[in-house]
Amino acid sequence: MKKTLFVVAAIVLGALVVGAVDNIHPFGEPGTVPMDDYFIASALRDRSSENVVTSIVFDYRGFDTIGEAAVLFTALCSVTALFREGRKKP
Numbered sequence: 001m002k003k004t005l006f007v008v009a010a011i012v013l014g015a016l017v018v019g020a021v022d023n024i025h026p027f028g029e030p031g032t033v034p035m036d037d038y039f040i041a042s043a044l045r046d047r048s049s050e051n052v053v054t055s056i057v058f059d060y061r062g063f064d065t066i067g068e069a070a071v072l073f074t075a076l077c078s079v080t081a082l083f084r085e086g087r088k089k090p
Contacts, residue, residue: 049055
């Protein structure tokens with residue numbers, strides 16, 4: 001029974017992996033998204049920024065950037081606490 005369940009699960013997982021790999025666009029060909037044209041056309045007008053990447057990271061996706069910074073800060077504090085040497089009692 002367990003062997004049959006394992007084989008069925010392996011076949012389903014293999015089919016999912018093959019389906020996912022089949023839908024990946026070729027390496028080196030950038031995918032196009034309708035928002036790309038909007039960001040390129042509106043970055044200077046909406047955000048007064050000539051650098052489109054800066055306007056996306058800091059203006060359009062500011063909350064996401066703050067969240068990523070919070071996660072990195074938490075990871076840094078955790079690693080620091082983990083590797084901190086304890087105080088030795090005399």
